[in-house]
Each structure stands twice: as structure tokens, then as C-alpha cells.
Amino acid sequence: MQTDPRLLLLSPGDSVYVLRGQIAAGEAVMVAGSVVTFPRALGLGHKIARLAVAKGDRVIKYGAPIGRASQTIAPGDHVHLHNLASDYTPTYALNKGDA
Amino acid sequence: MRGWLRSDGRKGIRNVVAVAYLVECAHHVAREVAGQDRENAHVIGFPGCFPNAYAQKMMERLCTHPNVGAVLLVSLGCESFNRHQVETVVKATGRPVKVLVIQNSGGTRSTIAAGRAWVAEQVAALAAAPTVPMSVSDLIVGTVCGGSDGTSGMTGNPAAGIAFDKLVAAGAACIFEETGELIGCEAIMEQRAATPALAVELRASVEKAARYYETLGFGSFASGNADGGLTTIEEKSLGAYMKSGQSVISGLIKPGDIPPKGGLYLMDVVPDGEVRFGFPNISDNAEIVEMMASGAHCTLFVTGRGSVVGSALAPVIKIAANPHMYARLSEDMDINAGRVLEGAATLEEVGQEIFDLVIRLASGARSKSEELGHQEFILTYKSFEPIGPACLPV
Numbered sequence: 001m002q003t004d005p006r007l008l009l010l011s012p013g014d015s016v017y018v019l020r021g022q023i024a025a026g027e028a029v030m031v032a033g034s035v036v037t038f039p040r041a042l043g044l045g046h047k048i049a050r051l052a053v054a055k056g057d058r059v060i061k062y063g064a065p066i067g068r069a070s071q072t073i074a075p076g077d078h079v080h081l082h083n084l085a086s087d088y089t090p091t092y093a094l095n096k097g098d099a
Numbered sequence: 100m101r102g103w104l105r106s107d108g109r110k111g112i113r114n115v116v117a118v119a120y121l122v123e124c125a126h127h128v129a130r131e132v133a134g135q136d137r138e139n140a141h142v143i144g145f146p147g148c149f150p151n152a153y154a155q156k157m158m159e160r161l162c163t164h165p166n167v168g169a170v171l172l173v174s175l176g177c178e179s180f181n182r183h184q185v186e187t188v189v190k191a192t193g194r195p196v197k198v199l200v201i202q203n204s205g206g207t208r209s210t211i212a213a214g215r216a217w218v219a220e221q222v223a224a225l226a227a228a229p230t231v232p233m234s235v236s237d238l239i240v241g242t243v244c245g246g247s248d249g250t251s252g253m254t255g256n257p258a259a260g261i262a263f264d265k266l267v268a269a270g271a272a273c274i275f276e277e278t279g280e281l282i283g284c285e286a287i288m289e290q291r292a293a294t295p296a297l298a299v300e301l302r303a304s305v306e307k308a309a310r311y312y313e314t315l316g317f318g319s320f321a322s323g324n325a326d327g328g329l330t331t332i333e334e335k336s337l338g339a340y341m342k343s344g345q346s347v348i349s350g351l352i353k354p355g356d357i358p359p360k361g362g363l364y365l366m367d368v369v370p371d372g373e374v375r376f377g378f379p380n381i382s383d384n385a386e387i388v389e390m391m392a393s394g395a396h397c398t399l400f401v402t403g404r405g406s407v408v409g410s411a412l413a414p415v416i417k418i419a420a421n422p423h424m425y426a427r428l429s430e431d432m433d434i435n436a437g438r439v440l441e442g443a444a445t446l447e448e449v450g451q452e453i454f455d456l457v458i459r460l461a462s463g464a465r466s467k468s469e470e471l472g473h474q475e476f477i478l479t480y481k482s483f484e485p486i487g488p489a490c491l492p493v
């Protein structure tokens with residue numbers, strides 16, 4: 001299961017990788033053995049799904065829940081405001097977190 | 100390491116004159132008194148006209164901070180702040196203290212002139228003051244993070260946590276905060292409490308913060324955090340939580356409570372009771388001020404997006420979590436934890452580097468923000484109940 005070295009796994013059970021480098025718009029990236037492309041550039045610190053997460057299920061990073069999927073998440077998806085919601089307080093952002 | 104011994108047994112790593120305005124109306128005069136002598140005269144103050152027990156306590160703690168050698172209190176004259184009480188508290192420590200009341204001193208120009216003359220005398224006297232040897236166990240070190248992005252929790256905060264583990268192991272007291280940024284970490288954190296009763300207090304402090312922020316309708320999540328890849332408050336919290344390292348949590352304190360011995364302490368910064376006065380801490384420097392009020396000699400500040408602030412009274416060590424930001428803002432950053440992302444350093448190496456820099460600052464070296472003259476300071480209204488007996492287990 002090959003994965004691009006720019007994708008960092010912080011804790012063994014995590015459902016997301018974290019980007020430690022930039023990914024250009026349209027660039028082919030290997031995520032857990034599959035080739036994925038992203039419609040827009042993604043910067044350092046953004047999350048890419050490693051595992052599928054059903055809508056309403058918890059997303060795990062640092063080995064701990066960081067919220068619930070507000071949409072079904074497939075491996076290779078960019079995970080951010082459009083598909084992940086806090087269990088605590090809504091997130092306020094000026095835009096939708098484009099990289 | 101060397102320090103200035105104070106009458107309460109604490110040792111300062113700096114020996115500055117605090118010029119304190121007791122209401123915003125006296126701020127200009129205080130600033131003019133301190134002038135450009137940023138190394139020796141530091142402006143602090145409380146802007147409010149109406150009385151507040153928290154602000155009074157904070158100002159008393161700050162004016163008797165171990166890094167402070169003398170205190171000038173600048174009052175307009177009609178504000179509610181109890182200047183006699185803070186003067187009495189400072190005097191009791193043996194520090195030189197002087198009160199200037201603008202309304203009784205002929206106005207702006209003559210108060211500035213009188214203040215400058217007094218500060219100049221104190222700076223000369225402090226320069227001749229003897230120092231004593233200091234060890235890591237004399238230190239209190241705080242940590243905050245601000246301008247966070249997805250890298251803060253990947254590099255800077257875990258490295259600060261490693262530095263905390265080393266400091267605690269050497270006998271220092273280390274303080275992390277802030278409970279509003281630990282929402283989602285309660286279950287992991289309570290397992291690290293020194294006693295079961297403290298675990299209950301730790302959880303309660305985070306639950307209080309969650310209620311408080313829910314009432315406000317916002318968390319401590321800024322729009323820039325989302326641009327940097329963070330999606331939720333609990334994700335940001337886990338990243339922030341990494342600053343605390345792995346040590347046992349020895350106690351829970353509130354702003355102005357001074358850790359009674361070495362160990363790791365959580366500071367509960369969210370006010371008690373009804374939600375009033377708005378946001379608990381309106382910006383990063385409000386947190387740094389609370390660390391100082393609890394005796395922090397210096398503060399580790401982890402930043403991903405690139406904060407440039409320092410602080411009055413106590414040095415700030417700025418730890419860049421993001422290597423791209425470090426490249427842009429290296430003149431403001433003391434430590435480049437972003438090297439971890441490039442494979443150029445390990446978290447352990449960066450943690451040791453932070454530990455070593457704390458020792459160097461306590462030996463006379465100056466941080467980047469000190470060299471640049473940063474002396475940000477902000478203190479606003481809050482209200483707290485005293486901590487319960489379970490918060491500081493013996």
C-alpha cells in the first residue's frame with residue numbers, strides 16, 4: 001500500500017494523513033495504493049483521508065476523535081470544513097479553507 | 100544561570116523597572132515615562148476604570164514578579180483601581196515603589212518628567228544589584244500557542260512538550276493552558292492527573308470552558324486556522340495539548356496562583372460564574388500575561404502562521420512550527436521546529452534546543468522578540484472563584 005511521502009501518519013489508527021508538503025492542483029498523488037488527484041492545490045497541514053468514514057462516524061487524528069464526518073468520506077478525499085464537523089462548537093471561517 | 104534574589108525567595112532572570120498605568124487614561128504618560136529604554140523599563144497596566152478583583156490581583160502579582168526590581172505606578176487620580184493596595188503589596192516585598200497621580204502632579208508634562216527622573220535612578224540602582232546562582236528548579240516556564248496551523252501540532256507543540264518534560268524532570272514548574280483549547284482532550288488528560296480528585300477538577304475545568312464558549316457562540320478558532328488545514332476545535336485542541344508533554348499533571352491553577360513546587364500544571368483561564376466581560380482571553384498576549392502573573396520567568400510560544408509578539412517583563416521564546424513561515428519570518432523566530440517536517444531534525448533534538456535556550460535566557464541571553472523591542476501587554480476584566488483543595492494535591 002504505497003503512499004506519497006508528503007503524507008504523514010501521526011498515529012497508527014488515524015483515519016487521516018496530514019500533508020507535510022504542497023500538492024499542486026491536478027497532481028497525481030499515491031494514497032494507500034491508489035492514485036488520487038485533487039481539483040485544487042492543498043498546502044501543508046491539510047488532511048487527506050486514509051480510511052473510509054461513514055457520515056456521522058468519527059474522524060481520528062493523533063489517535064483521538066477530531067469530529068464527525070458530515071458527508072461520507074472516501075480514502076483520498078480532502079478532509080476539511082466541507083465533510084468534517086466538530087462535536088463541540090461550529091467552525092467559523094472566512095472562506096471554506098482553500099489551501 | 101544567574102538571577103536576582105527577591106525577598107520571597109524567588110529569583111528573577113531579568114531586573115527591570117515596571118511602569119504601570121492604573122487606567123487607560125494614564126497609559127500615554129506611562130509610555131512616555133518608559134520611553135525608548137526597552138531593555139530596562141517595561142510598561143504594563145490595566146485599562147479599565149471600574150474595579151475588578153482579578154485585575155487587581157494580576158497587577159499585584161505582576162508588580163512583584165521576580166523579573167521586576169522596582170515599580171512606578173501611574174494613576175490618573177479618579178479611577179477605581181486600588182493604587183494604595185498595590186503600593187502596599189510592592190513595598191512589603193522590599194522593592195522600591197513610587198506612585199505618581201497625574202491630577203496631583205501638574206498634568207502630562209510634569210508627571211512624565213518626574214517619572215523619567217525616578218525611573219533613571221532605579222535603572223542605575225538595579226544595574227549595580229548583585230546576582231545569585233540559579234538552577235532549573237528555580238524556574239517557572241509557561242507555554243502558549245498562537246497563530247496556529249496544521250503544523251503547530253505536528254512539530255512545534257510536541258517539541259515544546261519534550262522541552263517541558265526535560266524541564267519538569269530537572270525540577271522546574273511548567274504551566275500549560277488554556278482550557279478552551281483543550282476541548283476534546285478531557286478523557287486523555289484526566290488519566291495523567293496526580294490524584295483522582297485532581298482528575299475530576301481537570302475535566303470540570305474543560306467542561307466549564309466548553310459551556311463558556313458555547314454561550315459565546317465561538318471557540319478560540321480563528322479563520323486563519325482553517326486556511327492552515329485545521330477543521331475543528333477538537334483537532335486544534337489535540338495539537339495544542341501536545342505542548343503539555345508526557346509528565347504527570349501535578350495541579351490545576353488559576354491566573355495569579357503560583358505553582359508551589361516543581362511539576363506540570365494546567366492553568367484554568369476561563370472565568371467562573373455567569374458569562375460576562377466577553378471572551379476569556381482576547382488575544383495571545385492576555386495568556387502570556389496570565390502566565391507571568393503565575394510567576395513564569397519566560398514563555399514558550401509556538402506559532403505556525405507566524406506571530407511576532409513578545410511581552411513586557413518576561414521573555415518569550417518563539418518556536419516556528421512551519422518551515423515556510425520560518426523562512427519568511429526568521430528574524431522573529433528563536434527556534435525552527437519546522438525542520439522536523441523537512442527531515443532535518445527530530446522532535447527530540449528540537450525539544451533539547453528549546454530546553455537549552457531557556458537555560459541561556461536565564462544566563463543573560465536575549466530572545467528575538469526582546470532584541471526587537473516587543474513588549475506587548477494586555478489585561479482585561481475577568482472573575483474567578485479560588486481553586487478548590489483538590490487542585491493542588493500535597
